[in-house]
Amino acid sequence: xxxxxxxxxxxxxxxxxxxxxxxxxxxxxxxxxxxxxxxxxxxxxxxxxxxxxxxxxxxxxxxxxxxxxxxxxxxxxxxxxxxxxxxxxxxxxxxxxxxxxxxxxxxxxxxxxxxxxxxxxxxxxxxxxxxxxxxxxxxxxxxxxxxxxxxxxxx
DNA sequence: GCCAACGTTGGC
DNA sequence: GCCAACGTTGGC
Numbered sequence: 216x217x218x219x220x221x222x223x224x225x226x227x228x229x230x231x232x233x234x235x236x237x238x239x240x241x242x243x244x245x246x247x248x249x250x251x252x253x254x255x256x257x258x259x260x261x262x263x264x265x266x267x268x269x270x271x272x273x274x275x276x277x278x279x280x281x282x283x284x285x286x287x288x289x290x291x292x293x294x295x296x297x298x299x300x301x302x303x304x305x306x307x308x309x310x311x312x313x314x315x316x317x318x319x320x321x322x323x324x325x326x327x328x329x330x331x332x333x334x335x336x337x338x339x340x341x342x343x344x345x346x347x348x349x350x351x352x353x354x355x356x357x358x359x360x361x362x363x364x365x366x367x368x369x370x
Numbered sequence: 371g372c373c374a375a376c377g378t379t380g381g382c
Numbered sequence: 383g384c385c386a387a388c389g390t391t392g393g394c
Binding site: 267343346 | 390391392393
């Protein structure tokens with residue numbers, strides 16, 4: 216799951232109540248379908264910083280509430296407002312995620328690109344613009360092996 | 371700031 | 383349903 220740290224960073228997540236946030240504002244149908252149909256309660260996800268100096272995976276989060284309608288689409292004052300989404304037939308969905316672990320060191324996009332075992336990873340495919348994208352179990356394990364985890368559960 | 375790649379819109 | 387124009391994403 217990608218986020219621009221200037222807009223919402225890992226530090227922001229860590230300051231939330233229960234270190235939990237609603238992953239709202241996704242306005243891409245393919246990403247929406249992952250949020251709505253694919254993501255299960257208890258799934259883990261990488262928390263990725265994009266559009267910044269060093270794009271990288273910085274943490275792991277856990278889905279604590281699976282897909283449900285994104286109310287920011289109904290809010291005229293939200294930057295994510297979409298007049299074409301109505302409450303009877305919501306167009307956009309979100310999930311809630313909770314902080315789980317912070318990586319001891321970020322796994323950078325550059326590192327991921329250099330790893331031939333991750334050639335099929337959607338993140339590194341040219342022109343990829345999905346803000347929510349699937350990671351196979353195999354890819355997940357390869358990426359985790361690229362770095363040691365340091366937990367911050369007791370902070 | 372540039373620009374490639376892609377998604378969305380809307381006329382036809 | 384096609385496709386040109388436009389907007390957005392996101393690495394560099």
